[in-house]
Structure formats: C-alpha cells, structure tokens
Amino acid sequence: MSGSAVAGLATLATQHISLRQAFAADPERATRFSTSACGISLDYSKNLIDDQSWQALQHLAENSPLKASLQAMLDGAKINHTEQRSVWHMMLRKNDVSGLTLDGEDIGAAIADCRSKMTALVNQLHQAQYIGYNGKAITDLIWIGIGGSLLGPQMAVEALTPYHCSPVKLHFAGNIDGAVVTDVIKNLDPATTLVFVASKSFGTEETKQNALAVRQWFTDHGADAKAIAQHFWATSSNIQAAAEFGIIAEHILPMWDWVGGRYSLWSAIGLPVALMIGTQHFAQLLQGAEAMDQHFINAPFSDNMPLTLALLGIWYINGFGCQAQALLPYSHYLRLLPSYVQQLDMESNGKSVDIDGLPLTDATAPVIWGDAGTNGQHAYHQLLHQSALAVPADFILPLNPAHGLADHHQRLAAHCFAQTQALMQGKTLQEATEECLAGGMTPAQAKALAPHKVSPGNKPSNTLLLPELSPYYVGALIALYEHKVFCQGVLWRLNSFDQWGVELGKQLSGPIYQALAGQDASKLDSSTQALIQAFLQQKK
Numbered sequence: 041m042s043g044s045a046v047a048g049l050a051t052l053a054t055q056h057i058s059l060r061q062a063f064a065a066d067p068e069r070a071t072r073f074s075t076s077a078c079g080i081s082l083d084y085s086k087n088l089i090d091d092q093s094w095q096a097l098q099h100l101a102e103n104s105p106l107k108a109s110l111q112a113m114l115d116g117a118k119i120n121h122t123e124q125r126s127v128w129h130m131m132l133r134k135n136d137v138s139g140l141t142l143d144g145e146d147i148g149a150a151i152a153d154c155r156s157k158m159t160a161l162v163n164q165l166h167q168a169q170y171i172g173y174n175g176k177a178i179t180d181l182i183w184i185g186i187g188g189s190l191l192g193p194q195m196a197v198e199a200l201t202p203y204h205c206s207p208v209k210l211h212f213a214g215n216i217d218g219a220v221v222t223d224v225i226k227n228l229d230p231a232t233t234l235v236f237v238a239s240k241s242f243g244t245e246e247t248k249q250n251a252l253a254v255r256q257w258f259t260d261h262g263a264d265a266k267a268i269a270q271h272f273w274a275t276s277s278n279i280q281a282a283a284e285f286g287i288i289a290e291h292i293l294p295m296w297d298w299v300g301g302r303y304s305l306w307s308a309i310g311l312p313v314a315l316m317i318g319t320q321h322f323a324q325l326l327q328g329a330e331a332m333d334q335h336f337i338n339a340p341f342s343d344n345m346p347l348t349l350a351l352l353g354i355w356y357i358n359g360f361g362c363q364a365q366a367l368l369p370y371s372h373y374l375r376l377l378p379s380y381v382q383q384l385d386m387e388s389n390g391k392s393v394d395i396d397g398l399p400l401t402d403a404t405a406p407v408i409w410g411d412a413g414t415n416g417q418h419a420y421h422q423l424l425h426q427s428a429l430a431v432p433a434d435f436i437l438p439l440n441p442a443h444g445l446a447d448h449h450q451r452l453a454a455h456c457f458a459q460t461q462a463l464m465q466g467k468t469l470q471e472a473t474e475e476c477l478a479g480g481m482t483p484a485q486a487k488a489l490a491p492h493k494v495s496p497g498n499k500p501s502n503t504l505l506l507p508e509l510s511p512y513y514v515g516a517l518i519a520l521y522e523h524k525v526f527c528q529g530v531l532w533r534l535n536s537f538d539q540w541g542v543e544l545g546k547q548l549s550g551p552i553y554q555a556l557a558g559q560d561a562s563k564l565d566s567s568t569q570a571l572i573q574a575f576l577q578q579k580k
C-alpha cells in the first residue's frame with residue numbers, strides 16, 4: 041500500500057466550519073480567500089476552509105515533491121514513466137520555441153514548422169485556394185478523431201463561436217456509432233470536402249472505422265486514389281500507418297510522443313480551432329495558455345491558482361469523501377467544457393496505483409460532470425441544494441458577453457452568483473417558516489411546508505470570473521485545469537499521463553466483435569453470451 045500525504049485530511053475535516061458564521065465573523069473573508077492570474081479571478085471563499093485548514097493544505101503542498109516534479113516536467117524528464125515519455129505540452133504554447141531540444145531533437149524547429157504548415161493550410165482554405173479533385177474549392181472539413189483528438193478542438197471551437205470567421209464549414213465525427221458519420225456526410229459533396237484523420241496512434245478503432253467509411257464515400261462518388269490523396273490529411277505520430285491508409289507525407293501534420301492526447305489541443309490537433317477563428321486568434325489561445333503556464337511556474341504556492349484549485353479538490357475528495365465535482369460554466373459557449381475536463385481529469389488521475397505500482401490508499405480523481413448554467417438550475421441543482429450529497433462546484437462566468445443583450449447577461453450573472461450564495465448560506469427552518477407565514481399561510485400550514493423548504497447550505501463552491509470569452513482567456517482557463525490536474529496527480533503520487541485503464545475494454549471488444557459475426561462465444565461469461573445472442577437474434 042502506498043502511504044499518502046493526504047491521509048490526515050479526513051481528521052482535519054471533522055472540525056466543523058459554518059460558512060454563514062465565517063462570513064458574518066470576517067468581512068474580509070472574500071478578499072482573503074481569492075486570487076487572480078492572467079486576468080482570471082478566483083473567489084474560493086465559499087469553501088469549507090478556515091485559516092487552520094488552509095494552512096494545513098498549504099503545508100501539504102510545501103512538503104510534497106511538487107516543485108521537483110514541475111521542474112522534471114519542464115526539463116523533459118520521462119515523467120510518464122510507464123510509457124517512457126516526456127510531458128511537454130507546455131512547449132507547444134510557447135511564443136519563442138527557438139532552441140528547444142529534447143533527446144537531441146530540435147523540437148523548437150518542429151513546432152515552428154508545424155505552426156507554419158497549419159497557417160498555410162488555414163489561409164489556403166480561408167481564401168478558397170484549396171481546390172478539390174473536380175476543380176471546385178473546398179467548402180467543408182470533416183475532422184475525424186476521438187477522445188483527446190476531438191474533445192479539445194470541439195470544445196474550443198464552440199467556446200470561441202463569436203470569433204468564427206471561416207468560410208469553410210467544420211464537422212466533427214468521433215463516435216463509432218454509424219449515425220455520426222452518416223449524418224456528417226449526408227449533405228456534403230466529397231469533391232468539396234477535406235478530411236482530417238486525427239489520431240496520435242493512428243490505431244484507434246473508432247477513428248479508423250470512420251475514416252474508412254468516409255474514404256468509401258469518396259470512392260462511391262468516383263474519387264480515385266489520387267483524388268483521395270488530395271482530400272485526406274492526418275494529424276498523427278504514426279506516419280507509417282497514416283501513409284498505409286493513403287495519406288501522403290505532405291499531408292501529415294505531426295504529433296509527438298511527448299504530448300498526451302488530452303493535452304494536445306495546442307498542437308496540430310488544434311487545427312479546427314485555427315480554421316474556425318483564424319491563426320492569429322489561435323495564437324492568442326496559445327498566449328493565454330502560456331501566460332497561465334508562467335503563472336503556475338512562478339507564482340508562490342500561496343497565490344498559485346492551479347494549486348489552489350488542486351488543494352481544494354483534494355480537501356473534498358480525501359477530507360470529506362466527496363466523489364463528484366460539478367463544473368458549471370455560466371456561458372452557453374463553454375457548455376462542452378465539462379466533457380473536456382472529464383477526460384482531462386478522469387483519464388489523468390482516475391487511477392488506483394501510485395507511481396511505483398503500489399495500491400493507493402486514498403481516493404483520487406472526482407467524477408466530473410456539469411453543463412451550462414442556467415439550464416442545470418432547472419434540473420440537477422435541486423440535488424446540489426438539498427440532497428445529503430456534497431458536490432463541490434466550480435462556477436465559471438465570463439464578465440462581458442459577445443452578444444448585445446446586456447439585460448440577459450445581467451440576469452445570467454445574477455443567477456450564477458445567487459447559486460453560489462444559496463449553496464453557501466442555505467435556508468434555515470426558521471427562515472423557511474417565516475417565509476411561509478409572510479406568504480399568508482397559517483402557522484399549521486407553515487409548519488407542514490417549512491421543512492421541505494430548508495436548504496442545509498454549507499455547500500462549497502469556487503467562482504471563476506473571466507473578463508470575456510476571448511481566445512486568450514479560454515487558453516488560460518484550459519491551462520488552469522491542466523495544471524490543477526497535474527498538481528493533484530503529484531500530491532496523490534500517481535502518473536497523470538498514462539491511461540492503461542481504457543485498454544481492457546478495447547481488448548475485450550475484439551473477441552466479442554468476432555462472436556457477433558458468428559464465431560464461437562462459448563468461452564465468454566453467460567451474461568455476455570446472452571447479450572450476443574440477443575444481438576444476433578434481432579439482427580435484420
């Protein structure tokens with residue numbers, strides 16, 4: 041068993057803190073428990089912390105190998121030791137990449153070359169200069185990928201909708217459910233469609249299958265191998281597999297071993313973002329992320345925003361046994377952020393052995409979930425307010441909207457702040473009773489209804505405010521969550537950069553796929569056999 045530094049938190053967490061009382065007693069609480077970085081502010085005063093517990097959490101960080109681990113990451117050490125890989129996604133957002141070398145390779149030159157290829161392609165597409173096999177300009181781009189090769193660009197493209205400037209329309213295909221690719225190609229013309237196969241490994245079944253379906257669609261429309269080569273591109277580190285698929289060398293943008301899939305938005309995996317918002321705005325996305333990197337690297341622990349979020353997360357998971365974490369962007373355009381952070385956090389830290397392969401004694405990554413506010417207020421916020429479950433929540437609000445409906449935005453902000461306030465202060469039985477009486481109820485009616493209106497309060501939340509949803513702040517926000525996950529991984533002593541857990545399902549799906557095609561299934565368990573039978577019997 042791996043003894044962990046977070047073990048003492050459960051004892052510390054038994055000391056009750058009343059947030060209502062804490063705010064009443066200390067008018068400076070919001071100022072004391074807030075910080076800012078890169079223009080983003082974080083109010084973490086509505087958390088179940090006091091000076092003592094916050095100091096204990098700071099102490100935990102100070103006594104951890106955080107500084108050494110960060111330095112090892114920056115130095116290019118193979119901190120993803122189970123795959124023998126460096127973790128250098130931060131280098132991808134550096135403005136000045138000159139002189140960057142890793143294992144004797146000129147990484148700076150490779151990054152610069154990749155950036156200039158992306159810029160050239162985006163410019164060509166924007167200027168209708170990419171001509172398809174029948175002489176017409178490209179009008180649509182299909183991006184085929186899954187997990188880290190899809191979630192990042194999809195989320196960032198959505199987040200930056202007001203910046204869209206591309207005459208070429210973008211379509212994503214991830215899921216192996218044939219409905220996805222069928223719907224995507226339904227109204228498209230292969231002669232004016234460019235296809236990107238985005239797969240670091242170029243071996244992911246979903247991506248390969250969707251790529252094959254789209255290639256078949258080209259063939260069905262009379263495209264020959266030359267035409268297909270003209271229309272297909274890849275982003276991959278497996279050049280050989282991409283070439284075998286029929287993608288020519290000039291159409292393969294690099295991915296590198298030192299970039300994990302869920303950290304790859306900043307590489308050529310960000311091409312859909314560059315396409316949709318233009319390369320200058322894409323550069324601003326990188327700048328925002330780089331600014332957050334600098335903050336993370338240089339800010340003292342006491343004022344370090346990613347570390348603050350990480351410590352608070354650990355406080356709830358290991359101190360209070362919370363298993364979930366809600367991510368609630370009060371921004372329609374950030375509605376995909378929870379899905380993105382789900383992969384980032386849960387695939388990185390959803391582990392049960394430490395870096396030495398020893399079982400972890402403490403729980404790790406939370407179940408991340410959420411959706412855009414205010415929609416959730418009319419659905420699951422009921423549980424947040426009144427259930428016995430404690431679900432710490434991050435509220436995220438861009439202060440200035442891209443639209444002109446100022447009153448809408450004021451109301452959105454009011455709801456965001458009110459939710460954090462309601463979670464914190466709750467409503468007592470006395471307040472509920474008084475409210476019922478003030479509404480004209482008899483004392484008996486009030487007594488019957490009031491308990492149903494009680495909200496326990498004391499429910500923790502963070503509030504992150506962004507000046508606006510611009511490429512710069514979106515970049516900084518994403519990097520903030522990346523570094524939070526990194527800090528937590530170090531504090532839990534696990535490898536945040538591998539994902540062996542996803543392999544088992546992939547392995548088992550092979551024999552089941554064969555059984556669904558009629559091969560012997562008798563060695564499988566009875567439940568799986570019955571499911572296969574049900575599938576085979578109903579198959580038309």
Ligand SMILES: O=P(O)(O)OC[C@H]1O[C@](O)(CO)[C@@H](O)[C@@H]1O
Binds near residue numbers: 240247
């Ligand atoms: O880019 P690839 O190699 O197709 O992988 C896609 C995704 O699959 C995973 O390996 C696991 O499902 C993710 O980590 C990754 O982002």
